Amino acid sequence: MGDDSLILGQRLSQLCGHGPILEEDIALTNVALDLIGQATLLLEYSGELAKQPKTNDELAYLRLEKEYVNAILVEQPNGHFGDTILRQFLFDAYRKPLLEKLLDSNDERLAGIAEKSLKETKYHLKHSSEWVIRLGDGTEESHEKIQNSLESLLRYAYELFFENEVDRLLIAEGIVPSAESIFPIWDKTLNDVVKEATLTLPKNNWKFQGGREGRHSEHMGYLLAEMQYMQRTYPNMEW
Amino acid sequence: MSESKGWPLWEVFVRSKQGLNHKHVGSLRASDATMAIKNARDVYTRRAEGISIWVVPSNNITASDPSEEDSLFEPSQTKVYRHPTFYDVPDGISHM
Numbered sequence: 001m002g003d004d005s006l007i008l009g010q011r012l013s014q015l016c017g018h019g020p021i022l023e024e025d026i027a028l029t030n031v032a033l034d035l036i037g038q039a040t041l042l043l044e045y046s047g048e049l050a051k052q053p054k055t056n057d058e059l060a061y062l063r064l065e066k067e068y069v070n071a072i073l074v075e076q077p078n079g080h081f082g083d084t085i086l087r088q089f090l091f092d093a094y095r096k097p098l099l100e101k102l103l104d105s106n107d108e109r110l111a112g113i114a115e116k117s118l119k120e121t122k123y124h125l126k127h128s129s130e131w132v133i134r135l136g137d138g139t140e141e142s143h144e145k146i147q148n149s150l151e152s153l154l155r156y157a158y159e160l161f162f163e164n165e166v167d168r169l170l171i172a173e174g175i176v177p178s179a180e181s182i183f184p185i186w187d188k189t190l191n192d193v194v195k196e197a198t199l200t201l202p203k204n205n206w207k208f209q210g211g212r213e214g215r216h217s218e219h220m221g222y223l224l225a226e227m228q229y230m231q232r233t234y235p236n237m238e239w
Numbered sequence: 240m241s242e243s244k245g246w247p248l249w250e251v252f253v254r255s256k257q258g259l260n261h262k263h264v265g266s267l268r269a270s271d272a273t274m275a276i277k278n279a280r281d282v283y284t285r286r287a288e289g290i291s292i293w294v295v296p297s298n299n300i301t302a303s304d305p306s307e308e309d310s311l312f313e314p315s316q317t318k319v320y321r322h323p324t325f326y327d328v329p330d331g332i333s334h335m
Contacts, residue, residue, distance in 0.1 A: 022282070023282055
């Protein structure tokens with residue numbers, strides 16, 4: 001969760017100053033900041049839980065590529081605005097029910113982080129889904145572009161529901177919800193929005209995965225190089 | 240910014256807290272009222288400036304004509320008696 005937030009936050013922050021219009025530039029930057037804030041809380045907590053405790057900066061800036069377990073979806077390039085907003089929508093539609101279920105986590109700290117993050121994520125989903133609808137049900141050009149975004153990005157979204165041994169252990173302990181409890185909610189949001197946006201879900205979509213196990217797409221290395229540059233050049237630098 | 244050319248301009252009013260009035264804070268472009276509210280939230284309330292937002296299409300605002308400034312506003316400048324400053328306020332009355 002922390003890596004998803006961190007990497008998507010980093011991706012979105014690359015758009016700061018490059019948004020399609022001033023208002024949307026600020027909106028996307030707000031989302032980026034929210035995600036970096038969520039990443040800070042989550043990485044801080046996981047750093048404390050580690051056998052050899054680490055700070056959130058160490059976790060964010062000093063790991064190797066294969067040590068990041070974010071979904072491949074969130075590291076995908078920003079592309080055009082439709083790509084950015086569709087990637088965001090696929091993620092928000094998953095993150096919101098995840099956070100809602102985490103409110104009941106047996107881990108109080110995690111439930112607290114979820115409560116704070118949920119308010120932000122609700123808005124992110126509203127923002128991204130409204131844009132998907134506007135673009136899909138907009139002009140011929142915007143429809144075609146976001147339909148293409150859907151076809152190229154949906155294949156990365158299924159990895160959000162990946163589970164491994166550790167996940168299953170946490171699910172059994174009542175610390176995190178199961179993927180199968182979130183998937184139907186995500187799927188319904190996806191179908192509702194796609195329908196309202198007059199888009200068509202691609203058929204026979206190949207489902208990518210690997211990010212959750214540290215196997216990333218070719219875009220990840222460049223993202224990390226930029227993100228880690230400062231901390232690696234000036235070790236232990238602080239704001 | 241060329242994409243926003245076709246988008247109408249909206250005036251944004253924000254109320255900073257309960258009991259106060261909405262104040263004009265600026266303007267922005269949006270394709271409709273829903274988007275205008277969202278944009279206003281992102282552009283004008285990101286530092287916790289408000290708890291309520293109004294947006295009004297700028298072209299629905301009728302403004303006074305600057306060339307009529309003389310007749311509209313100047314006459315009131317010489318009428319100091321319209322300010323309640325000629326009363327003696329008794330001791331012990333605060334907030335006046």
